[in-house]
Amino acid sequence: MYKINVTRTNLAWIGADIETYSPEKTPWTNGYADPVVSVAFAVIEDLKDIESLSIFSFIKPPRYEPSLLYQVIRFLEVSRGIIVWYYGYGPRKFDVPYLLKRAEKYGLRRRLENAIEAHVNLDVCDLAKQALGLGTEYRLSMTECNQRLGISRTLQKSSLNGANYHIQFDEWECNGSLKALFYNEEDAINNLRILQKLIRLNPLLLGRTVLKELKTEDPTFGEWHKTFNRGGFKYG
Numbered sequence: 384m385y386k387i388n389v390t391r392t393n394l395a396w397i398g399a400d401i402e403t404y405s406p407e408k409t410p411w412t413n414g415y416a417d418p419v420v421s422v423a424f425a426v427i428e429d430l431k432d433i434e435s436l437s438i439f440s441f442i443k444p445p446r447y448e449p450s451l452l453y454q455v456i457r458f459l460e461v462s463r464g465i466i467v468w469y470y471g472y473g474p475r476k477f478d479v480p481y482l483l484k485r486a487e488k489y490g491l492r493r494r495l496e497n498a499i500e501a502h503v504n505l506d507v508c509d510l511a512k513q514a515l516g517l518g519t520e521y522r523l524s525m526t527e528c529n530q531r532l533g534i535s536r537t538l539q540k541s542s543l544n545g546a547n548y549h550i551q552f553d554e555w556e557c558n559g560s561l562k563a564l565f566y567n568e569e570d571a572i573n574n575l576r577i578l579q580k581l582i583r584l585n586p587l588l589l590g591r592t593v594l595k596e597l598k599t600e601d602p603t604f605g606e607w608h609k610t611f612n613r614g615g616f617k618y619g
Contacts, residue, residue, distance in 0.1 A: 395464030396578070397502070398425035399471065400570035401478045402563070404445050406549045411477055415484040418445040420552055421563065422455050422482075425571040426464070430579050438568050444556060449489045452482070456491065459498035466499070467574040469525050470508040479504075507577045514585040525573065532580040534573065538566045 402421040403410040410417055421442040427433055439458055443451040471478030479499060486495040511528050512521055526540050543551060543566050554560035 394503075395462065396427050396430055396575060397462065397464045397466045398571040398574035399423070399466050399468055399478065400567055400574065401471075401482060402545065402548050402552075402567050403481070404549050404552055405546070409546045410481070411545070415481060418448040419451060419482060419485050420445055420448070421548075421567040422451065423564075423567040423571040424458060425568065425575055426462070427575060430575070430582065433575055433579055436572070436575075438571070440564055440568055442555070442564055442567070448485065449491070452486050452489065452491055452495065455482070456486075456495050456498050459495075459502065463502065465503040465505060467578050468504065468506050468508075469528075469570070469574050469577070470506065472504045472506045473509070476506065505578070507574050507581070510581055511577060514581045525570070525577075528577060529573070532577060532584075534576050534580060536569060536573065538562065538569055 400423050401419055403413075403417045404420045405413055405417040407413070407417075421440070423441070424439040425436055426439065427436040429435075441451050441454045441458075466472070468476070468478055470476050473479075482499075483492050483496055486492045508523055508525075508528070509519075511517075511532075512519060512523055515523075515531060517523060528534075529536065543562065548563065548566070551560065551563040551566065555563045
Protein backbone atom coordinates (compact mmCIF):
# COMPACT_ATOMS: atom_id res chain seq x y z
CA MET A 384 0.00 0.00 0.00
CA TYR A 385 1.15 3.53 -0.72
CA LYS A 386 2.97 5.13 2.21
CA ILE A 387 1.10 8.32 3.08
CA ASN A 388 3.70 9.68 5.50
CA VAL A 389 5.39 11.55 2.68
CA THR A 390 7.94 14.32 3.09
CA ARG A 391 7.81 17.81 1.65
CA THR A 392 10.19 16.74 -1.09
CA ASN A 393 8.11 13.74 -2.09
CA LEU A 394 4.62 15.16 -2.34
CA ALA A 395 1.50 13.15 -2.90
CA TRP A 396 -1.43 14.36 -4.97
CA ILE A 397 -4.63 13.97 -2.94
CA GLY A 398 -8.07 14.24 -4.52
CA ALA A 399 -10.63 15.08 -1.83
CA ASP A 400 -14.42 15.04 -1.63
CA ILE A 401 -17.08 15.14 1.09
CA GLU A 402 -20.74 14.14 1.23
CA THR A 403 -23.44 15.12 3.71
CA TYR A 404 -26.67 13.53 4.88
CA SER A 405 -29.20 16.12 3.72
CA PRO A 406 -32.73 14.72 3.37
CA GLU A 407 -34.55 18.05 3.79
CA LYS A 408 -32.56 20.61 1.78
CA THR A 409 -29.60 20.50 -0.55
CA PRO A 410 -26.35 20.69 1.46
CA TRP A 411 -25.30 23.99 -0.11
CA THR A 412 -28.52 25.69 1.09
CA ASN A 413 -28.96 24.16 4.54
CA GLY A 414 -26.81 26.55 6.55
CA TYR A 415 -24.30 23.83 7.51
CA ALA A 416 -27.04 22.05 9.48
CA ASP A 417 -26.55 18.53 8.15
CA PRO A 418 -23.80 16.13 9.21
CA VAL A 419 -20.87 15.07 7.06
CA VAL A 420 -21.20 11.31 6.61
CA SER A 421 -18.58 10.45 4.00
CA VAL A 422 -15.13 11.75 3.10
CA ALA A 423 -12.83 10.24 0.49
CA PHE A 424 -9.19 10.85 -0.41
CA ALA A 425 -7.62 9.50 -3.60
CA VAL A 426 -3.82 9.48 -3.30
CA ILE A 427 -1.28 9.17 -6.10
CA GLU A 428 2.44 9.85 -6.34
CA ASP A 429 2.60 10.91 -9.98
CA LEU A 430 -0.09 12.60 -12.06
CA LYS A 431 1.28 10.83 -15.12
CA ASP A 432 0.44 7.49 -13.49
CA ILE A 433 -3.06 8.13 -12.14
CA GLU A 434 -3.97 4.45 -12.49
CA SER A 435 -1.68 3.68 -9.51
CA LEU A 436 -3.56 5.09 -6.56
CA SER A 437 -4.73 4.41 -3.04
CA ILE A 438 -8.18 5.28 -1.70
CA PHE A 439 -8.83 6.30 1.89
CA SER A 440 -12.57 6.42 2.64
CA PHE A 441 -14.37 7.37 5.82
CA ILE A 442 -18.12 6.71 6.01
CA LYS A 443 -20.22 6.77 9.17
CA PRO A 444 -23.84 7.32 10.22
CA PRO A 445 -24.75 10.91 11.18
CA ARG A 446 -24.53 10.18 14.92
CA TYR A 447 -20.84 9.33 14.49
CA GLU A 448 -19.88 12.59 12.77
CA PRO A 449 -17.36 13.58 15.50
CA SER A 450 -15.53 10.28 15.01
CA LEU A 451 -15.56 10.75 11.24
CA LEU A 452 -14.09 14.24 11.50
CA TYR A 453 -11.43 13.04 13.90
CA GLN A 454 -10.38 10.32 11.47
CA VAL A 455 -10.18 12.89 8.66
CA ILE A 456 -7.99 15.09 10.84
CA ARG A 457 -5.67 12.22 11.64
CA PHE A 458 -5.33 11.31 7.98
CA LEU A 459 -4.44 14.90 7.08
CA GLU A 460 -1.99 15.18 9.96
CA VAL A 461 0.04 12.14 8.93
CA SER A 462 0.06 12.90 5.21
CA ARG A 463 1.75 15.66 3.24
CA GLY A 464 0.75 16.58 -0.24
CA ILE A 465 -1.22 18.74 -2.62
CA ILE A 466 -4.95 18.43 -1.94
CA VAL A 467 -7.06 18.79 -5.05
CA TRP A 468 -10.65 19.94 -4.44
CA TYR A 469 -13.49 20.75 -6.81
CA TYR A 470 -15.30 23.92 -5.77
CA GLY A 471 -14.14 23.04 -2.30
CA TYR A 472 -11.30 25.34 -1.18
CA GLY A 473 -11.62 29.09 -0.73
CA PRO A 474 -14.24 31.71 0.13
CA ARG A 475 -17.83 30.80 -0.78
CA LYS A 476 -16.79 27.27 -1.77
CA PHE A 477 -18.32 24.08 -0.35
CA ASP A 478 -16.13 21.28 1.03
CA VAL A 479 -13.63 23.01 3.29
CA PRO A 480 -15.97 25.68 4.71
CA TYR A 481 -18.55 22.96 5.39
CA LEU A 482 -16.02 20.69 7.09
CA LEU A 483 -14.75 23.52 9.27
CA LYS A 484 -18.23 24.62 10.30
CA ARG A 485 -19.19 21.08 11.30
CA ALA A 486 -15.88 20.62 13.14
CA GLU A 487 -16.56 23.80 15.08
CA LYS A 488 -19.60 22.10 16.64
CA TYR A 489 -17.31 19.57 18.33
CA GLY A 490 -14.40 21.85 19.21
CA LEU A 491 -12.30 20.46 16.34
CA ARG A 492 -12.24 23.44 13.98
CA ARG A 493 -8.75 24.75 14.76
CA ARG A 494 -7.15 21.34 14.58
CA LEU A 495 -8.88 20.52 11.30
CA GLU A 496 -8.00 23.88 9.79
CA ASN A 497 -4.35 23.45 10.77
CA ALA A 498 -4.34 19.94 9.28
CA ILE A 499 -5.76 21.20 5.98
CA GLU A 500 -3.46 24.21 5.76
CA ALA A 501 -0.40 22.04 6.37
CA HIS A 502 -0.90 20.92 2.76
CA VAL A 503 -0.86 22.81 -0.51
CA ASN A 504 -4.52 23.21 -1.50
CA LEU A 505 -5.75 23.63 -5.07
CA ASP A 506 -9.28 24.14 -6.32
CA VAL A 507 -9.41 22.43 -9.68
CA CYS A 508 -12.66 24.24 -10.54
CA ASP A 509 -10.78 27.55 -10.52
CA LEU A 510 -7.94 26.03 -12.52
CA ALA A 511 -10.38 24.62 -15.07
CA LYS A 512 -11.98 28.03 -15.60
CA GLN A 513 -8.54 29.53 -16.21
CA ALA A 514 -7.48 26.81 -18.63
CA LEU A 515 -10.80 26.84 -20.50
CA GLY A 516 -10.90 30.63 -20.79
CA LEU A 517 -13.99 31.04 -18.63
CA GLY A 518 -14.65 33.98 -16.34
CA THR A 519 -14.08 33.70 -12.63
CA GLU A 520 -17.82 34.12 -11.96
CA TYR A 521 -18.81 31.37 -14.40
CA ARG A 522 -20.60 28.54 -12.60
CA LEU A 523 -18.76 25.48 -13.88
CA SER A 524 -20.33 22.32 -12.55
CA MET A 525 -18.27 19.16 -12.32
CA THR A 526 -20.58 17.57 -14.89
CA GLU A 527 -19.94 20.34 -17.42
CA CYS A 528 -16.22 20.31 -16.64
CA ASN A 529 -16.08 16.58 -17.30
CA GLN A 530 -17.95 17.00 -20.57
CA ARG A 531 -15.65 19.78 -21.76
CA LEU A 532 -12.59 17.67 -20.96
CA GLY A 533 -13.95 14.36 -22.25
CA ILE A 534 -13.98 12.63 -18.87
CA SER A 535 -16.52 9.84 -18.39
CA ARG A 536 -17.98 8.66 -15.09
CA THR A 537 -19.22 5.32 -13.80
CA LEU A 538 -21.88 6.81 -11.51
CA GLN A 539 -23.62 9.61 -13.37
CA LYS A 540 -24.47 12.77 -11.45
CA SER A 541 -27.80 12.93 -13.24
CA SER A 542 -28.96 10.01 -11.09
CA LEU A 543 -26.76 10.38 -7.96
CA ASN A 544 -25.51 13.70 -6.61
CA GLY A 545 -25.16 15.71 -3.44
CA ALA A 546 -28.85 16.58 -3.37
CA ASN A 547 -30.05 12.96 -3.25
CA TYR A 548 -26.98 11.32 -1.72
CA HIS A 549 -28.94 10.61 1.47
CA ILE A 550 -31.04 8.04 -0.39
CA GLN A 551 -28.03 5.94 -1.29
CA PHE A 552 -26.61 6.46 2.18
CA ASP A 553 -29.80 4.96 3.60
CA GLU A 554 -29.25 2.00 1.29
CA TRP A 555 -25.73 1.66 2.70
CA GLU A 556 -27.07 1.57 6.26
CA CYS A 557 -30.01 -0.71 5.50
CA ASN A 558 -28.55 -3.32 3.17
CA GLY A 559 -24.86 -2.56 2.72
CA SER A 560 -25.12 -1.07 -0.79
CA LEU A 561 -21.72 0.36 -1.74
CA LYS A 562 -23.00 2.94 -4.23
CA ALA A 563 -22.78 5.82 -1.74
CA LEU A 564 -19.19 4.89 -0.90
CA PHE A 565 -18.19 4.50 -4.55
CA TYR A 566 -19.80 7.82 -5.53
CA ASN A 567 -17.75 9.70 -2.94
CA GLU A 568 -14.58 7.93 -4.04
CA GLU A 569 -15.25 8.59 -7.71
CA ASP A 570 -15.59 12.31 -7.05
CA ALA A 571 -12.22 12.31 -5.26
CA ILE A 572 -10.57 10.44 -8.13
CA ASN A 573 -12.33 12.69 -10.64
CA ASN A 574 -10.60 15.75 -9.19
CA LEU A 575 -7.24 14.20 -10.07
CA ARG A 576 -8.43 13.21 -13.54
CA ILE A 577 -9.55 16.78 -14.19
CA LEU A 578 -6.20 18.14 -13.05
CA GLN A 579 -4.36 15.65 -15.25
CA LYS A 580 -6.42 16.73 -18.28
CA LEU A 581 -5.87 20.41 -17.55
CA ILE A 582 -2.12 19.98 -17.29
CA ARG A 583 -2.09 18.37 -20.72
CA LEU A 584 -4.26 21.20 -22.04
CA ASN A 585 -2.26 24.10 -20.63
CA PRO A 586 0.84 23.03 -18.68
CA LEU A 587 2.50 26.46 -18.63
CA LEU A 588 -0.44 28.26 -17.06
CA LEU A 589 -1.18 25.55 -14.54
CA GLY A 590 2.43 24.96 -13.61
CA ARG A 591 2.82 28.60 -12.66
CA THR A 592 -0.52 28.64 -10.86
CA VAL A 593 0.44 25.66 -8.72
CA LEU A 594 3.89 27.02 -7.98
CA LYS A 595 2.37 30.22 -6.60
CA GLU A 596 0.90 28.09 -3.81
CA LEU A 597 4.30 26.84 -2.70
CA LYS A 598 6.21 28.45 0.13
CA THR A 599 9.17 29.48 -1.98
CA GLU A 600 11.15 30.66 1.02
CA ASP A 601 11.44 27.04 2.07
CA PRO A 602 15.08 25.87 1.81
CA THR A 603 13.92 22.71 0.03
CA PHE A 604 12.22 24.66 -2.78
CA GLY A 605 14.61 23.20 -5.31
CA GLU A 606 13.35 19.75 -4.42
CA TRP A 607 9.74 20.94 -4.72
CA HIS A 608 10.67 22.20 -8.18
CA LYS A 609 11.89 18.72 -9.14
CA THR A 610 8.78 17.15 -7.64
CA PHE A 611 6.51 19.17 -9.88
CA ASN A 612 8.53 18.21 -12.93
CA ARG A 613 8.10 14.55 -11.96
CA GLY A 614 4.37 15.20 -11.54
CA GLY A 615 4.04 16.22 -15.15
CA PHE A 616 4.33 20.01 -15.11
CA LYS A 617 6.37 21.66 -17.84
CA TYR A 618 6.77 25.38 -17.52
CA GLY A 619 9.14 28.16 -18.47
